[in-house]
Amino acid sequence: MSSPDAAFSPSSSSPPIIPEAQNLPDPTTPTSTAATATTATTTASSSLDTPLRERGLMHSAVEDRDTDIATATASGTASAPGSGPADDKMVGWHSLPAELRSLILRYAIEAAQQKPRSYHLSALAVVCGEWQELVEAVNFASLKLISADLSDFDSLVNGRRRAWLRHIWLKVELPKYGKKKNCVPETDEEQQTNDIHFTTDVQSLFELLARWPVEDCPAGLEFELSARSPSDTQKLAGALGVTEEGDSRYFDSHLDFAFLDTQWLGSHGLPMVDVITKFAVLRRCWRNIDPNAILSIVSSLPRITELRYEPFQQFDDGAQEVLDMDRARLIPHWPKTLKRISLFEHFDQADEDMENGKGQNAPREDDTTDGGNVVFVDEAGVVLGEEFLDDNFVDVDDDDEEDDDLESDPNETEPRTCAALAMTVARRSIELEELSVAFMCDARHFFQPFFEVRTARQPDLPVWQSLRWLSLTSSALHYDTTAAQLNSLFLAAAKAARRMPALRAMEIFNTCKHCSGAFRYVVGTTSATIEWEGSWSVEIADNVERTWREVARTHAGCDLVVRECRRIPHKGMFHFVNHNLATRDLVVHNISANDMATKKYPAPAPRLRLR
Known part of the structure; x- marks a missing residue:
């Protein structure tokens, strides 16, 4: 078990604009020959339909992080200071103090990264060797690759550029298809062809990176993987791409490896890569990647920590159940080196509800009444605790006078969970330092042992020695759920927290088309706090306060502050995740947070930051 002091690895967010001034190379120091032999970057805008031979070598994810515009690279020449007759006219720059020169260059780089922009960041690299070194440190921090780039990737990213590299986004390009097939499931032959493309690209990149020594990338690389056909459209990647019969080109197939011969490769079919320490499949990957493929990748990364x-989320209940059971079966085989796991099952945003003024923005007159339509049992029918039992296991009467738009009717945008998956994740979390599971399993299943009255014959409860951050979802957090039922969950979480000596943040939340809410415990510098923040009010029970106060005093050495209930308007699921979650930095990747944001509501800085 690792030390709690090592809980926070370097942030997986996008690389900084430029290193801080005190970390910049001394501009007065002569630049090496390698530094002055510049690689300038010219721009060549093209869509995904452009033939590969016209696309250039690779694409800087810093320059064009959210679009498919390609930035081609070409060789250029940058003159070092003092190398030409024009130097007499440039003495003004070199006579400036080092701090001022660094500040000017930083502003120039920031301006080049702004959108809309008239030029690309790489154009600054040809000014001189000093500018080249600092610009390349930013430009090579994050790269996106397609299959055509792989042949030149190893030779172009060499030497010091490998030390600058932090993030590689491999975009597997699948074959095109006609518009008539937009919502038609792929044939077996098409799936096999896609698997071959997927296998070839991932295997080719791993073969290159397998030759890189750890010393070349001392900080480690984040490897992001996505797959897309040029014919794919974001509009049809969600609910609109599902026909009335339930068919979908996106949901009905899963990319997996099609290895022909693995004898000369690793035990999982891929070469072992030491320089990758983080692996990510984010929401901008519209295609499903099979859980077996995920296992093959992480098993080929001996130094992976995140x-x-x-x-x-699948739109077919049967397909979702199969996926969840596959994940429950394979997660125990993920590498033991993992210290941070974040699982987020994405869904379609219910924009139409917010535009029509629906949702749970106003107080309800029956906030404290018992909701007989909520029954808290697992898939096997086992009740999770007496506090969750209702006298009547029936739905609300059909003649209920409440607005139908506010009823908790089941629909495809609300999460479905698997008890077996939650229990598997709970067992796996004992070895982790940070864990977030959103909409993939339920906190009631995760904390199931802490609802029960313990007997001497039952096995000992687990101890999470290193767990510092924990974020879970539960569909119990709904305005139809009684305060007693909610407090039962919060109490079970507190009992579990007793066995988490390193815990610094726990958040249990839910957001759906009608409401949003979160219960959180956070340890600060002088005190610990618990609070409820949601679109409806919840009163925290006395026994919940007492148990959490015991947790704070025992493990954090400080007193507990119980904050007043914070009532917020419900502005949508994505808005709640971005603006109201304290643990958002763990719940979703920074790239996904920006993807879910809108022009009106850009993603703010996280309340709590991973280190």
């Missing part, structure tokens, strides 16, 4: 997996 996994972020953000698949889309």
